[in-house]
Amino acid sequence: MKRRAFLGFTGAAAVRLGIASLGRAQSLSGPPGNATDPGELRLAGMSLGELRQSLHNQLFQVLLPFWDEHGIDHDYGGLMCSLDYDGTLLDTGKNLWFLGRAIWIYSFLYNRFGNNPQFLEVAKRTKEFVFKYARQKDGWWAEGLSREGNVLRPFSGDTEGMYHLAEGLQEYAAASGDEPSREAAFAILNKLFQDFDSPAFRYRGADFPYLWTSKRAIRPQGLWFLNLRISTQMLARGNDPQIAAIADRALDAIMNRHYNPDIGLNTEMLYYDFTRPQEEAQKSRFGHSVEALWMVMDEANRRHDESLWKTCAQRIHHHLNAGWDHIYGGLSQWINVDHPFYRWPVETPPGTHQQLHFTGEYEYMKCLWCQNEVLVATLNVLERTGAEWAAEYFGMAYQIVTEKFWQKERGYPAGYMLFADRRMTLQPHVGRQDNYHPLRQLMLNILTLDRMMARGAAPPRPAADA
Numbered sequence: 001m002k003r004r005a006f007l008g009f010t011g012a013a014a015v016r017l018g019i020a021s022l023g024r025a026q027s028l029s030g031p032p033g034n035a036t037d038p039g040e041l042r043l044a045g046m047s048l049g050e051l052r053q054s055l056h057n058q059l060f061q062v063l064l065p066f067w068d069e070h071g072i073d074h075d076y077g078g079l080m081c082s083l084d085y086d087g088t089l090l091d092t093g094k095n096l097w098f099l100g101r102a103i104w105i106y107s108f109l110y111n112r113f114g115n116n117p118q119f120l121e122v123a124k125r126t127k128e129f130v131f132k133y134a135r136q137k138d139g140w141w142a143e144g145l146s147r148e149g150n151v152l153r154p155f156s157g158d159t160e161g162m163y164h165l166a167e168g169l170q171e172y173a174a175a176s177g178d179e180p181s182r183e184a185a186f187a188i189l190n191k192l193f194q195d196f197d198s199p200a201f202r203y204r205g206a207d208f209p210y211l212w213t214s215k216r217a218i219r220p221q222g223l224w225f226l227n228l229r230i231s232t233q234m235l236a237r238g239n240d241p242q243i244a245a246i247a248d249r250a251l252d253a254i255m256n257r258h259y260n261p262d263i264g265l266n267t268e269m270l271y272y273d274f275t276r277p278q279e280e281a282q283k284s285r286f287g288h289s290v291e292a293l294w295m296v297m298d299e300a301n302r303r304h305d306e307s308l309w310k311t312c313a314q315r316i317h318h319h320l321n322a323g324w325d326h327i328y329g330g331l332s333q334w335i336n337v338d339h340p341f342y343r344w345p346v347e348t349p350p351g352t353h354q355q356l357h358f359t360g361e362y363e364y365m366k367c368l369w370c371q372n373e374v375l376v377a378t379l380n381v382l383e384r385t386g387a388e389w390a391a392e393y394f395g396m397a398y399q400i401v402t403e404k405f406w407q408k409e410r411g412y413p414a415g416y417m418l419f420a421d422r423r424m425t426l427q428p429h430v431g432r433q434d435n436y437h438p439l440r441q442l443m444l445n446i447l448t449l450d451r452m453m454a455r456g457a458a459p460p461r462p463a464a465d466a
Contacts, residue, residue: 044398052449059442066414077129083433085407085415092147096161101436102126103168107175157204163226217272224253225292232299254292263337264318282337286323287370294377313381330400331370334363349419351432364422368405371397372441379448
């Protein structure tokens with residue numbers, strides 16, 4: 001198939017703006033008689049309409065055309081993420097993580113942004129590529145493929161790629177009506193959870209290689225929230241007892257097991273029996289915790305559980321207060337509470353040649369995806385409550401993404417630095433772009449802004465009505 005540009009939208013470019021301000025607006029959570037017109041609310045120096053237009057432009061005029069030209073494989077199907085800021089392709093390998101994410105992104109675009117058949121075509125061809133080349137006879141799926149579909153890395157225990165595939169397939173099935181994709185999504189999630197819920201489970205994800213040799217099952221929060229996020233989306237389209245049971249277990253794990261009341265933060269690693277490994281007991285991975293909590297918010301919306309939603313909002317606020325770097329900006333990666341001399345494992349971020357060394361309570365690596373999750377979570381809180389802290393953190397995260405991670409000022413309007421040191425020192429070149437977190441953040445923020453503007457001057461809806 002020949003490459004084609006299929007995103008011809010117009011509008012102003014995204015602007016470089018600073019910290020959020022509520023301006024003349026009162027809190028949206030005030031009495032109904034004093035409800036603020038969302039047109040008066042300003043975030044990152046913009047009205048809601050201006051902010052929406054900026055996000056829309058970045059998504060439809062910049063990022064999607066970039067991926068169409070440089071990442072999507074119009075010849076073989078699927079996409080490649082080993083890209084420099086300008087789209088230079090550095091490696092043609094295809095990772096199951098990013099293939100599954102692509103299926104979800106383009107299916108979600110089709111479902112929620114106008115039923116553009118060209119979005120659905122990208123999802124379909126990626127799905128067909130994965131089905132043809134990645135499926136193994138034992139029920140697992142290959143982790144890495146060549147551009148043409150040769151297996152470069154069969155399944156070796158990194159289940160996260162299959163989680164992303166399940167998420168993508170359930171969204172694609174909703175877009176296309178393709179029953180085999182829906183059945184595969186349910187089968188994959190059930191298989192993954194059966195493996196994850198076994199004492200024999202051994203984590204093999206790329207993020208924590210030091211856990212690979214653990215003699216006991218250690219389960220990270222990051223896999224619990226994948227189980228929850230996929231279940232929430234499936235259940236929103238129809239009840240299924242097995243999937244509902246997974247959602248119940250995942251919600252309990254995130255809210256009750258990973259939450260450490262002594263520090264008010266979610267810890268990342270727990271043994272199979274939910275006890276805390278000694279070295280991990282006081283550690284919180286801020287980005288994952290904020291991400292997990294906004295996903296629980298979505299599940300609380302589905303369940304009409306206002307109390308659960310409010311608890312998530314409170315905990316998001318605490319994680320941001322604890323994790324935000326008020327010296328250089330941005331959400332930090334980790335904290336190890338009460339360990340001021342802790343020596344963190346050396347970080348070698350994907351797509352870089354960096355080796356980052358940190359000593360002390362905080363591990364200050366800054367990640368684009370963490371800031372993306374702050375933008376999703378805080379706008380969700382702001383929509384419902386009008387909390388000024390949510391507006392402030394949204395503005396600060398927007399500023400950091402715009403001024404530090406986005407490479408527009410260097411002439412790369414679609415290029416992002418994905419990982420950085422504490423000061424977010426510029427890297428002249430990178431070896432990867434992210435086809436998931438920035439696009440998901442933009443889509444979810446646009447949809448939230450649409451709801452806020454459609455509500456007009458009415459007060460925020462209670463969580464139970466969402």
